[in-house]
Amino acid sequence: MEDILEKIKKNIIEGRMNSEDEGFNGEMAGEPGVMELVQKALDQNISPSEILDKCLNPGMEEVGRRYEEGEYLTPDMLASAECVSEIMKILEPKLVKKEDQRKEKFILATVKDDLHDIGKNIVSTLLKGSGYEVKDLGTSVTPDEIVEEVKQSHAQFVGLSALLTTTMSNMKDVIDKLKEAGLRDKVKVFIGGAPVSKEFAQKIGADFYCEDAFDAIEKLKSA
Amino acid sequence: MNRGMKLKRHSFLSNQECQVIHDSSCRLLEEVGVAATSEKAIDLFQKKGAVYEQGRVKIPKNMVEDALEKTAKEITLHGQHSKDNIRLNPEDPLVYYGTGGQALNVLYYHDGEFEKKSAGTQDLIDILRICENLENVDFITRPVEPDVPEEKMDLEKTRIFLENTSKHVNLANLIKLDKLPEIIEAVKDKSRISFISCVLVSPMNLVSDTVEKFMDIVKEDIAVSISSCPQGGSTAPLSEVGEIIQVNAELLSAVVLANLVRPGAKVLYRGIPITSNLYADASPRWCQPESIRRIAVITDMTYFYKIPCCGTAAVSDEKEPNPQTVAEKTLSWVFESASGAQFINSAVGMLEQVLTVSPEQYIIDNQVISRIKELFSQSPDYDLAEIAQKAVHDALNMFDVNLDSQMKQDISNRIEFILSPKEEYTPEYAGSQVDTISKAIQSGRSSNKFMKASRAGLRKGWLYKGMRLEGQMNLDEVLRIKKQILGWDR
Numbered sequence: 130m131e132d133i134l135e136k137i138k139k140n141i142i143e144g145r146m147n148s149e150d151e152g153f154n155g156e157m158a159g160e161p162g163v164m165e166l167v168q169k170a171l172d173q174n175i176s177p178s179e180i181l182d183k184c185l186n187p188g189m190e191e192v193g194r195r196y197e198e199g200e201y202l203t204p205d206m207l208a209s210a211e212c213v214s215e216i217m218k219i220l221e222p223k224l225v226k227k228e229d230q231r232k233e234k235f236i237l238a239t240v241k242d243d244l245h246d247i248g249k250n251i252v253s254t255l256l257k258g259s260g261y262e263v264k265d266l267g268t269s270v271t272p273d274e275i276v277e278e279v280k281q282s283h284a285q286f287v288g289l290s291a292l293l294t295t296t297m298s299n300m301k302d303v304i305d306k307l308k309e310a311g312l313r314d315k316v317k318v319f320i321g322g323a324p325v326s327k328e329f330a331q332k333i334g335a336d337f338y339c340e341d342a343f344d345a346i347e348k349l350k351s352a
Numbered sequence: 353m354n355r356g357m358k359l360k361r362h363s364f365l366s367n368q369e370c371q372v373i374h375d376s377s378c379r380l381l382e383e384v385g386v387a388a389t390s391e392k393a394i395d396l397f398q399k400k401g402a403v404y405e406q407g408r409v410k411i412p413k414n415m416v417e418d419a420l421e422k423t424a425k426e427i428t429l430h431g432q433h434s435k436d437n438i439r440l441n442p443e444d445p446l447v448y449y450g451t452g453g454q455a456l457n458v459l460y461y462h463d464g465e466f467e468k469k470s471a472g473t474q475d476l477i478d479i480l481r482i483c484e485n486l487e488n489v490d491f492i493t494r495p496v497e498p499d500v501p502e503e504k505m506d507l508e509k510t511r512i513f514l515e516n517t518s519k520h521v522n523l524a525n526l527i528k529l530d531k532l533p534e535i536i537e538a539v540k541d542k543s544r545i546s547f548i549s550c551v552l553v554s555p556m557n558l559v560s561d562t563v564e565k566f567m568d569i570v571k572e573d574i575a576v577s578i579s580s581c582p583q584g585g586s587t588a589p590l591s592e593v594g595e596i597i598q599v600n601a602e603l604l605s606a607v608v609l610a611n612l613v614r615p616g617a618k619v620l621y622r623g624i625p626i627t628s629n630l631y632a633d634a635s636p637r638w639c640q641p642e643s644i645r646r647i648a649v650i651t652d653m654t655y656f657y658k659i660p661c662c663g664t665a666a667v668s669d670e671k672e673p674n675p676q677t678v679a680e681k682t683l684s685w686v687f688e689s690a691s692g693a694q695f696i697n698s699a700v701g702m703l704e705q706v707l708t709v710s711p712e713q714y715i716i717d718n719q720v721i722s723r724i725k726e727l728f729s730q731s732p733d734y735d736l737a738e739i740a741q742k743a744v745h746d747a748l749n750m751f752d753v754n755l756d757s758q759m760k761q762d763i764s765n766r767i768e769f770i771l772s773p774k775e776e777y778t779p780e781y782a783g784s785q786v787d788t789i790s791k792a793i794q795s796g797r798s799s800n801k802f803m804k805a806s807r808a809g810l811r812k813g814w815l816y817k818g819m820r821l822e823g824q825m826n827l828d829e830v831l832r833i834k835k836q837i838l839g840w841d842r
């Protein structure tokens with residue numbers, strides 16, 4: 130039993146979702162990944178909260194440490210964060226203790242008429258890696274879709290991305306729509322992307338401007 | 353004096369390797385296809401034999417080859433006077449240099465420091481005036497947009513260009529589709545202008561509104577560069593072979609579409625296979641060795657197809673003019689020129705990954721290009737590593753930068769990196785890359801897939817890791833020239 134939990138943790142650190150994944154050094158393809166292992170653990174009646182305590186939390190701590198020390202790079206963080214978020218999809222409904230369930234939800238979207246998503250995807254990765262639940266609505270998302278999602282999901286944070294001078298004004302539309310729907314006080318709004326700035330954030334009434342994904346993590350600590 | 357530099361072309365890929373890329377790209381087009389939502393484009397593709405299913409246009413190889421047969425093999429772009437004309441023909445290639453855009457910011461020099469501000473109409477005019485006086489700027493791609501409402505931008509831009517430059521005018525993007533007739537009326541001679549169309553979002557997506565503008569430009573028989581700029585590791589495989597296959601497939605889909613709209617379409621092939629900075633926040637790496645190499649490698653495909661090439665060079669990753677900026681740009685020009693890319697865009701004046709330009713940088717770049725041209729003309733049978741090394745040293749020397757042994761070592765490491773292939777262009781390996789691309793697309797979360805697939809390559813050192821060249825530059829001469837042209841000091 131120890132063995133399987135150890136294996137799950139190891140594969141989280143290696144960022145291996147399933148047997149196709151190659152791991153940190155590209156050498157582990159063929160071995161079972163976390164999805165198979167977690168299923169096996171559950172079949173052996175290991176409790177979800179034990180998997181959380183013994184695998185997910187220490188695994189991601191180790192990944193975070195390696196990332197900070199520069200051994201791990203962004204794709205490594207992404208691979209591990211993806212594992213954790215997929216495992217949580219299985220475990221969450223089964224978790225009984227309230228505090229085990231992830232608390233903070235973050236909605237991300239690239240605003241209407243804008244198709245740039247590389248930066249937004251990185252933000253999503255780092256947020257997941259830091260334990261947030263991320264709902265990524267994709268690119269060219271209308272204000273109505275975002276407001277609807279806030280209503281449905283009771284998220285605490287909304288992150289908007291725009292890379293074009295012609296689409297940055299669509300961020301303001303989102304904030305206005307949130308106000309109209311009476312939801313503005315329920316969420317903190319984060320914005321980012323090359324043409325936006327701290328001044329712009331103030332002008333449109335966003336809570337935080339983030340220079341990059343790391344900045345977002347910093348600002349979340351204060352939010 | 354006529355424009356354009358003749359030089360011996362250095363090819364990175366053999367004909368056989370180009371054939372491997374071509375076959376793999378065709379497989380990708382046939383099996384995976386390009387996503388499209390524009391009814392106009394889909395209809396045309398379907399009528400001429402492509403299959404449209406589940407949102408993707410699947411293009412058979414014979415359609416691709418038919419389009420390559422038909423597409424224009426020579427394109428002449430006009431300046432105001434015939435001495436400034438540009439002739440693009442891979443059978444008898446000449447290399448031309450131009451500016452690029454669109455930058456959002458302009459840097460102005462003040463008491464030893466650069467100050468950044470948002471770019472607007474006056475900056476556009478200043479830059480055009482500067483470039484009019486720089487002998488090595490052969491054509492002008494709109495560097496910054498005028499600050500007028502979008503509705504007026506196309507015509508305002510055209511007017512400002514015609515008033516301020518006699519060189520060939522590359523308007524880059526058409527902002528409003530319905531303005532094209534008025535632009536044509538203003539310029540009279542359709543060869544006086546050209547466009548760039550970023551019709552593709554990688555991986556393998558044709559963007560509706562851009563595609564429709566592209567189709568209209570082609571219909572009018574105006575020259576247009578088809579541009580695709582994937583970033584290896586986030587919107588394409590980190591593998592060079594994989595990224596080249598993908599960008600080639602993307603561009604071929606647009607070559608096909610153009611020639612369905614108008615057989616003999618005047619399209620320039622422009623592949624910009626750069627990489628994503630996976631060491632940090634995945635921002636684009638335009639001017640690092642692996643990107644310089646890939647951008648030069650893709651030029652070979654245009655010679656394989658014998659079609660006109662629009663090159664890309666010298667988009668520095670640095671925010672300001674400094675020794676690193678000069679070194680990156682110089683390397684990028686040497687390799688892109690040697691590759692035989694004909695209409696080299698983006699280049700002059702550009703900084704910060706296409707976000708910023710500076711008047712001083714235009715002047716610096718003009719001087720560097722002069723030196724590069726001299727070096728190529730002095731040694732027609734050049735050794736590429738040697739000429740690259742010499743060019744960077746000379747360029748830095750011009751601005752009194754002292755190179756210590758560490759800096760010299762980094763420059764030669766970069767050159768060696770650019771010249772050494774890291775992967776094999778074999779059918780088997782190429783086939784595995786096609787599989788990676790098609791899996792990534794089918795997953796619906798391609799950037800995650802590409803990023804995860806890049807881990808092995810990262811460990812093998814596919815993204816160059818080196819140092820930045822620090823130091824002071826002497827800009828006295830540059831500032832003197834700026835003052836001479838603009839008449840006042842900003």
Ligand code: B12
Nearest residue numbers: 244245246247248288290293294321322341342454633705
């Ligand atoms: C890659 C790219 C593309 C790709 C996008 C691929 C993709 N899947 O995203 C393609 C080729 C498709 C593309 C298309 C276009 N592009 Co483009 N593109 C770029 C480019 C080169 C890089 C952007 C990028 O990915 N950066 C890397 C990421 C990691 O950085 P980032 O996005 O800034 O994100 C970081 C931070 O800003 C922050 N952040 C961002 N968002 C958010 C959100 C939150 C909540 C938080 C907390 C943080 C945060 O964190 C991120 C990670 O650290 C930029 C130039 C540049 N250097 O920025 C031009 C650029 C943005 N594009 C530009 C243009 C003009 C276009 C087109 C209109 C071109 C055309 N003529 O058709 C189209 C528009 C398509 C559309 N409707 O959106 C211009 C914009 C100019 C302007 N006026 O605004 C730019 C500046 C290039 C230029 N100088 O010309 N483009």
